[in-house]
Every structure is written in structure tokens, then in C-alpha cells.
Amino acid sequence: MSLITLLTDFGTKGGYPGIMKGVMLGINESAHIVDITHEIPPFDCIAAAFVLYSAYCFFPPGTIHVIVVDPGVGSEREVIAVKTPKYIFLAPDNGVLSLILNDEPDALAFRITRRELFLPEVSRTFHGRDIFAPIAAHLSKEATIEEIGEPFDAVRCDLIPRPQVLHKQIIGAVIYQDTFGNLITNIQESDLATAKITGNLFITINNTSICGLSSSYSSVPAGQPAALFSSAGFLEIACNQASAAEKLGAGNAASVYIYSKS
Amino acid sequence: MSLITLLTDFGTKGGYPGIMKGVMLGINESAHIVDITHEIPPFDCIAAAFVLYSAYCFFPPGTIHVIVVDPGVGSEREVIAVKTPKYIFLAPDNGVLSLILNDEPDALAFRITRRELFLPEVSRTFHGRDIFAPIAAHLSKEATIEEIGEPFDAVRCDLIPRPQVLHKQIIGAVIYQDTFGNLITNIQESDLATAKITGNLFITINNTSICGLSSSYSSVPAGQPAALFSSAGFLEIACNQASAAEKLGAGNAASVYIYSKS
Amino acid sequence: MSLITLLTDFGTKGGYPGIMKGVMLGINESAHIVDITHEIPPFDCIAAAFVLYSAYCFFPPGTIHVIVVDPGVGSEREVIAVKTPKYIFLAPDNGVLSLILNDEPDALAFRITRRELFLPEVSRTFHGRDIFAPIAAHLSKEATIEEIGEPFDAVRCDLIPRPQVLHKQIIGAVIYQDTFGNLITNIQESDLATAKITGNLFITINNTSICGLSSSYSSVPAGQPAALFSSAGFLEIACNQASAAEKLGAGNAASVYIYSKS
Numbered sequence: 147m148s149l150i151t152l153l154t155d156f157g158t159k160g161g162y163p164g165i166m167k168g169v170m171l172g173i174n175e176s177a178h179i180v181d182i183t184h185e186i187p188p189f190d191c192i193a194a195a196f197v198l199y200s201a202y203c204f205f206p207p208g209t210i211h212v213i214v215v216d217p218g219v220g221s222e223r224e225v226i227a228v229k230t231p232k233y234i235f236l237a238p239d240n241g242v243l244s245l246i247l248n249d250e251p252d253a254l255a256f257r258i259t260r261r262e263l264f265l266p267e268v269s270r271t272f273h274g275r276d277i278f279a280p281i282a283a284h285l286s287k288e289a290t291i292e293e294i295g296e297p298f299d300a301v302r303c304d305l306i307p308r309p310q311v312l313h314k315q316i317i318g319a320v321i322y323q324d325t326f327g328n329l330i331t332n333i334q335e336s337d338l339a340t341a342k343i344t345g346n347l348f349i350t351i352n353n354t355s356i357c358g359l360s361s362s363y364s365s366v367p368a369g370q371p372a373a374l375f376s377s378a379g380f381l382e383i384a385c386n387q388a389s390a391a392e393k394l395g396a397g398n399a400a401s402v403y404i405y406s407k408s
Numbered sequence: 409m410s411l412i413t414l415l416t417d418f419g420t421k422g423g424y425p426g427i428m429k430g431v432m433l434g435i436n437e438s439a440h441i442v443d444i445t446h447e448i449p450p451f452d453c454i455a456a457a458f459v460l461y462s463a464y465c466f467f468p469p470g471t472i473h474v475i476v477v478d479p480g481v482g483s484e485r486e487v488i489a490v491k492t493p494k495y496i497f498l499a500p501d502n503g504v505l506s507l508i509l510n511d512e513p514d515a516l517a518f519r520i521t522r523r524e525l526f527l528p529e530v531s532r533t534f535h536g537r538d539i540f541a542p543i544a545a546h547l548s549k550e551a552t553i554e555e556i557g558e559p560f561d562a563v564r565c566d567l568i569p570r571p572q573v574l575h576k577q578i579i580g581a582v583i584y585q586d587t588f589g590n591l592i593t594n595i596q597e598s599d600l601a602t603a604k605i606t607g608n609l610f611i612t613i614n615n616t617s618i619c620g621l622s623s624s625y626s627s628v629p630a631g632q633p634a635a636l637f638s639s640a641g642f643l644e645i646a647c648n649q650a651s652a653a654e655k656l657g658a659g660n661a662a663s664v665y666i667y668s669k670s
Numbered sequence: 671m672s673l674i675t676l677l678t679d680f681g682t683k684g685g686y687p688g689i690m691k692g693v694m695l696g697i698n699e700s701a702h703i704v705d706i707t708h709e710i711p712p713f714d715c716i717a718a719a720f721v722l723y724s725a726y727c728f729f730p731p732g733t734i735h736v737i738v739v740d741p742g743v744g745s746e747r748e749v750i751a752v753k754t755p756k757y758i759f760l761a762p763d764n765g766v767l768s769l770i771l772n773d774e775p776d777a778l779a780f781r782i783t784r785r786e787l788f789l790p791e792v793s794r795t796f797h798g799r800d801i802f803a804p805i806a807a808h809l810s811k812e813a814t815i816e817e818i819g820e821p822f823d824a825v826r827c828d829l830i831p832r833p834q835v836l837h838k839q840i841i842g843a844v845i846y847q848d849t850f851g852n853l854i855t856n857i858q859e860s861d862l863a864t865a866k867i868t869g870n871l872f873i874t875i876n877n878t879s880i881c882g883l884s885s886s887y888s889s890v891p892a893g894q895p896a897a898l899f900s901s902a903g904f905l906e907i908a909c910n911q912a913s914a915a916e917k918l919g920a921g922n923a924a925s926v927y928i929y930s931k932s
Contacts, residue, residue, distance in 0.1 A: 149433060151426065157709070157849035158420075158682075161725045164675065164706035168729035171673060171704070175730065180433070182426035185419075188850055189911055201423045204537065205430035206437065217911055220886025270886030272901040275728065325419035326450055362482025362532030377534040387451055387479055411695060413688065420682075442695070444688035447681070463685045466799065467692035468699065587681035588712055624744025624794030639796040649713055649741055 148177045148286035151205060153198055154214040154274060155186040162272070166214075166279040169265065173283035180205075189217040191242045195305055196322040196330065199245035200378030202233060212282045213237040220270035224257040225277055226298055227291050234291060236282055238273075239298075241305025248303065256295030263294060309333050311340045314406035318381070320351075323397055327389025331402045333381040338404070346407035349373045351383055352396040357407075369393070410439045410548035413467060415460055416476040416536060417448040424534070428476075428541040431527065435545035442467075451479040453504045457567055458584040458592060461507035462640030464495060474544045475499040482532035486519040487539055488560055489553050496553060498544055500535075501560075503567025510565065518557030525556060571595050573602045576668035580643070582613075585659055589651025593664045595643040600666070608669035611635045613645055614658040619669075631655070672701045672810035675729060677722055678738040678798060679710040686796070690738075690803040693789065697807035704729075713741040715766045719829055720846040720854065723769035724902030726757060736806045737761040744794035748781040749801055750822055751815050758815060760806055762797075763822075765829025772827065780819030787818060833857050835865045838930035842905070844875075847921055851913025855926045857905040862928070870931035873897045875907055876920040881931075893917070 150170065156162035163184050170177050182201050186194045194215040202211055209232075216223075216238040224239040230250040237243055239257070247253055258277070261268075263284050265276040281294060309318035309332050318333040329351070338344070349356040360372035363386045371390055376382035383402070385393045412432065418424035425446050432439050444463050448456045456477040464473055471494075478485075478500040486501040492512040499505055501519070509515055520539070523530075525546050530538040543556060571580035571594050580595040591613070600606070611618040622634035625648045633652055638644035645664065647655045674694065680686035687708050694701050706725050710718045718739040726735055733756075740747075740762040748763040754774040761767055763781070771777055782801070785792075787808050789800040805818060833842030833856050842857040853875070862868070873880040884896035887910045895914055900906035907926065909917045 151430070153423070158705070158707055159709040160848045161677065161706040161721045162849075164704055165725045165728045167704045168675070168725065168733070171702070172728070172730040178433070180426055180429045181420070182423040183420055185421040197423045201427045201430065204427045204434070206434040209430070218888060221888040269901040270889075271898070275901065324422040325424075364480060364483045365532075374533070377531040377537065413692070415685070440695070442688055442691045443682070444685040445682055447683040459685045463689045463692065466689045466696070468696040471692070586684045587686075626742060626745040627794075636795070639793040639799065 148174060149206060149209040150177055150179045150282050150286055151182050151201075151209060151211045152179065152184070152214075153182040153186065153194060153201075153211065154184045155188045155190065155194065156184045156214070156274065158184050162274060165275050169275055169279035170283040170286075173280055174287040177283055177286050186215050189215065191215050191217070191240050191305055193322050194242045195245050196378070198242065202246065205233070207232040210234045210236065210282050210285050212278050213242050214274040214278050215242055216240065216273065219273050224298065225273065225281075226301060227256045227258060227281075227285070227295055228301065229254045229256070229291050234285060236278055236285070239302055241302040243301065244303045244305040247301065255298045255301045256291055257298040258295045260294040263289070306332060309337055311337050314341060314343055316341050316343070316404040318402045318404070320396060320398055320400045320402060323391050327385070327391040328376070329383040329390050329394070329396060329400070330376055330378070331381045331383070333402065333404065334379055335375050341404070341406070343404060343406040348405045348407060349383070350403045352394050352400055354394050356383070363387070410436060411468060411471040412439055412441045412544050412548055413444050413463075413471060413473045414441065414446070414476070415444040415448065415456060415463075415473065416446045417450050417452065417456070418446045418476070418536065420446050424536060427537050431537055431541035432545040432548075435542055436549040439545055439548050448477050451477065453477050453479070453502050453567055455584050456504045457507050458640070460504065464508065467495070469494040472496045472498065472544050472547055474540050475504050476536040476540050477504055478502065478535065481535050486560065487535065487543075488563060489518045489520060489543075489547070489557055490563065491516045491518070491553050496547060498540055498547070501564055503564040505563065506565045506567040509563065517560045517563045518553055519560040520557045522556040525551070568594060571599055573599050576603060576605055578603050578605070578666040580664045580666070582645075582658060582660055582662045582664060585653050589647070589653040590638070591645040591652050591656070591658060591662070592638055592640070593643045593645070595664065595666065596641055597637050603666070603668070605666060605668040610667045610669060611645070612665045614656050614662055616656050618645070625649070672698060673730060673733040674701055674703045674806050674810055675706050675725075675733060675735045676703065676708070676738075677706040677710065677718060677725075677735065678708045679712050679714065679718065680708045680738070680798065682708050686798060689799050693799055693803035694807040697804055698811040701807055701810050710739050713739065715739050715741070715764050715829055717846050718766045719769050720902070722766065726770065729757070731756040734758045734760065734806050734809055736802050737766050738798040738802050739766055740764065740797065743797050748822065749797065749805075750825060751780045751782060751805075751809070751819055752825065753778045753780070753815050758809060760802055760809070763826055765826040767825065768827045768829040771825065779822045779825045780815050781822040782819045784818040787813070830856060833861055835861050838865060838867055840865050840867070840928040842926045842928070844920060844922055844924045844926060847915050851909070851915040852900070853907040853914050853918070853920060853924070854900055854902070855905045855907070857926065857928065858903055859899050865928070865930075867928060867930040872929045872931060873907070874927045876918050876924055878918050880907070887911070
């Protein structure tokens, strides 16, 4: 199988993801292309990093993940390919791979240099079509990452702010708001251990206090807020059958505090 | 062919449908997955039941329809599989199959119990990924429904309110508002015969009266309301080239009255 | 390969594109279907014409492009198929192929007449499902365009207003606003030569003046407006990392003036 995923901020209105698929299928007609999302908020590399991190490992080994959230398109930023034991990632070098690289110590990075594999005419505005799509298609067919680039050791991997992990206290932030209004933070389960917060805890966000962790949305009454570790491993503030963003009046970058009760 | 359809309220923003596809393709690389929609309003099982009903029979025999609109995720609700002569449906047991079951007297229902076919770690928040996707992929490959579940005779099938069908009068309700603002009701063509409404009739909704049925949107002037039986067989209130929801100030649950003129 | 693209104004909420895919896969199980977009603003044939024009030529030869933006569904408008050296286009005859036909002098047009290839029951409201999907699937399999229609020489191709090209001056209009708020006009690069505008120029739109053309969004400071020829070859007014539509208070049909500086 030649599986390629797409994760962009193009939206689906203008046909841009479809155009990328046309280019890829023109190069490799047996490419199997899956959309992760095209609804990343425009230019929001942190959201892209988070959605990618929550999705990538559920695809079969050999999958090529293509990320085009690229505020610097047309500028001098590099296009990079990163190879891990199971996957290849193709992305602009803007930090969007930060969470992947934290988890993948054996990743190898390359900057893409084989211009003759790009579309013959490269625009300044749509590298998704002119560079990312043809490179991904060639990688899905026969080209190796070593053939299309040069080793690159300066990949940006500092995009996601880390929470402050103190003694029995953590200060984090909302990094992503999902479709349901759930607020995903930068706090991971391991941070609790580091802060020596075991058992009972309080979480506060924008004047709302939540006591303890829940195991599911439906373990609190409808409309009530709950804190739980999301399916991607990050602390998430949710409201059962309602939007936490609306109910709590909080969104991206809102501060989230965790205190140990004991 | 191993055709699987997806119908969820996940939206496409967070990558959840893509993740489900990754899981399925990891189990059955030749699965052919088609999105029906991921834009069901959050937790709106009635809308899901309606969209499923309008779509399912246009897919080839053997298709596996996967429905994940699941306000009770993480609670004790069952995950069920329903087998009809042509299709398999996989859904939470919350009534979302009500319209299907009304039409399919020979359907067999099972509750899913083969936990070793789920993803190794089952979250409390994302059964689409952890249960529905792997089960659908196994069903599309070789597993039979009998192997993955136990017969279940208590499937919820009472989700959609039925209209009141009286003598020469029907009192129904809007159950779904589509993309164009068309208002779809729970009144079916057979209800007219039952009410002995033949030929001329009046329809009223929120102080607007519509005289008679139209055969197409464009048979009334632009902007004017029309009543017609939709492509899914339900009475639909529409405005030619405009949103009936906006023009008539009506939406989900609005009452719709039909009176015989004669 | 049997590649079929879909471009509609159906949205993805109601499952209509999925239903079309079900119909197509029931006729040709090896059809490979790619969405260009389903988010054309309802009934906006000009936007559809533009998005199609910017996408079609990036697909491999042999692709069948299906366009269903069809305010006249259910009326007497024809369904047409247009054959160019590389592609087949299937669309209602409402001008949506105007830009294609301008560029393809050797196109052959047919009106679709083989009713026995439609779905057995043709509704008045959903020809995408009942006519376009089965015809596209048959074309992708073995049917030729000559077998399913009759030559038709009255195709509408005058939908897109042409700019006024004067001496050292062009008066054009915004024809499409993309996902990012970029404003795409009906002015093409060749119009500059015709107007004898070389080198330096001014562009004005809704009281904002832009001096000269840019080669990329990022060549102006963040938030500032730039004018550039888009990846589809039309003059585009954009703001670096912001919405030009919002910043300039301009949208569809806004006038755009180009003056020569010298």
C-alpha cells in the first residue's frame, strides 16, 4: 500500500486538497490518499502539531504524512522530510513536527532539494500543489528520502510551549479547541508524576474549579465541566454534551492551573 | 469490494474521521471507505437517523454502514451490529437505526462483545477509533457478525416521533434541516393515504400556508416556499433558491399541519 | 484508472456527495472518486466555474470532472457532457463550463439523452444522484460520450463577466473569495499586455490603493494588502496572513481598477 495522509489549513471550499490529490494520482495512480483534516485554523501551526500528534500513530507503518500549514509559503523556509522507524513526515520547517520529534529520538531529517521532482512551474503561493504533492507521490512510489533531500539538523521543534511543572502545582495552557468545544491543554499525564501530584487534585480555568479527574465525559451531569486525559494523552477540559469553550468562556492560550489537594 | 461508510458528528476539524480510516486501513488495507457525512449536529441522533435513511440504500449490497453519533460514549450503552439482507449497520444502541429498522423487518441485531478485536487500549472518549473502526474493518475482511457479537433483541427503534395521522388532517414536525435550509418533516407519502387526503391540500408551518404539493423547487418563483416529497420520501418544506428555515423562521421540531382542501 | 472528480454546492452535512459515491461504486466498483469541493456557495455558478478552472488541469488525462451546481434542477435545462483532448466534463448547461470552453477550442459538447442509464426513478430535486452519478460511472467504465448523448452546439459559455480592458487601464471585478479571504478577480495576466500596462502599476479596490504586483503573500508585512497573479492565473488581492475581504471591506462583485503608473 502507498498510503498518504493530508493535514492542511486549506479548507475544503476552494478545492485545494482535491488539486493536491490530482497531482499525486497523476504521478502514482495507486496512491491511497486519506484526509486527516483541512480545517486547521489558518496558519495555526500549534493546532496542526496537536492534530498530527493525535492522529499519526493510528496509521499503518509506511504511511507518508503530509502537513501543509505554512504561513511562510514563498519565503525562504525549508521544506523538510522527517523519517521515523514507521513513518515519513513531509512539512514546512516551522515547528509543526515539534510533538512528533519529542517522541521520536531516532528521527532523521532532510531538507528537500530535488527541484526536478517538483511541478515544472512552482508558484509562490501554493507549494502544497507544486512541491508537497509531487514529492509525496514520488516517495510513495519509489523515490527514497535520501534521494530527494540533504540531511538537515536544524529542524524547528520548539513550537509547543511546555507547562511549568512545580512542586504539587502545574501551570499549563490551552493549545487547541476541538470541534465539540473541548479544550485541550499542553499538560501530559507524566507531568502529574513529575509535580508529585497523586490522587486528589483541583483544576482551575478562567474562574471555574474542577475537582478531580473524570474517566469519561458522561461521568458528570449534562452541561457540567470535567477534566480528563484525552485520547491523545493531554489534559482536556470538557463539558458533558456541551461546549466547554462556551460554558467556561475560555479558548486558545487560556491558563490552566492544577493544584494537589493533599 | 469491501465498502465501509462513515456517518458521524465528529466534524472534520480535529482529524477524527481520518484517524478511524487509519485504524481501518491498518487492519484491512483494501477497505474502501466513503464518508456519508461527519457534520451531523453534535449528539443529534434524529438527524443521524434521517441522513442514514436517505443514504444507505444507494450503496452496493455488502456495504458496511458505520454510524458514530454517540452522546453516551463511555457509559454502559451497547454497541450493536444490525444485519439486513443487503447491509450491515454498526452503531451505538441509541435509536439511530430507528428508520432502518422500521423498513427492514428481517433485520438481525447483535451486541458487540469480542473485545480482543478492539484496539488494545479502549479510551472512554473515542470509541469510533477504538471499537467501531476495528470492528468494521474486521467485518469487511473476514469476520462474520455472528463471531463478534451475541444476539440482541432490545434494540432501540423509537427515536423518531411519528406524525399524528387523523381524518383529513396530519400533524407532523420538522426533524431535520439540510444544508440549503430545506426543512424535512416526519410525514411520509403513505401518511396522506392513511389520512384520506387526496388531491388538494394545505400545509401550514409557522403562520405560512402553502397550497398544494410541488414537483420541484423550481416550479415556484424564486424565494417562494414549496412543499414536496423529498428524494428520501419525506415531506419537505423548501424555498426555491433560498433557505426555507430563514424565510419561514422555522427549524427543528417546528409543527407542520396538513389539511385536506376538499 | 477510472478517476472521477466531484464539484458541487451540496455541502457535506446532508450526505449528498456520499450518496453520489454510493451510486457510482454500485455501477463501477473500481471508480476512484476525488472531491474537488462541495462547498461552492449555494447556486453560485461563477464560483464553481472558477474553482473548476483552477483545478481541472492538475488531474491525470482521462479524468471525468462532474460539476453539480444546478439552480435549475427539475427545470428544462440540459445536462451536458463536454469532451476535450484530455478530459470529460459533466455538468448542467448553465455556464459553469465557461472558463474551460474559453481555453479549449476543440471541445465537443453533447446533451445527455440515454435515460435508461439514469437511476430507474429520477427525482425532481437530486439529479446529482439520479443522473450525474450513474452517467459518470458508466463513462468511467465503458460507455462513450457519443453513446449517451447527442451533439449539442448551444452550450452556455458567457457566465463570467470579462473585464473592460482600455488603454493603460483595466476595470475588473472580484469573482470569487477563497477560504483565506483572498479576493480573486476576472483579470488575467494577458489583459495587462492588451492594455499596454508594463512595469509599474496601481491597483485600487474599495478605497485601498496597492502599488505594484507582489510575487508572494509574504513579500509584504503581515496584515498588509498585496496584488499578485494567483496560482490559477487571475489577479488576486490578498493580505499577508490575514483576510483581504475583511481588511478591505470588499467581496464578490467589488470593482477592481488597474492604472499604469507611467
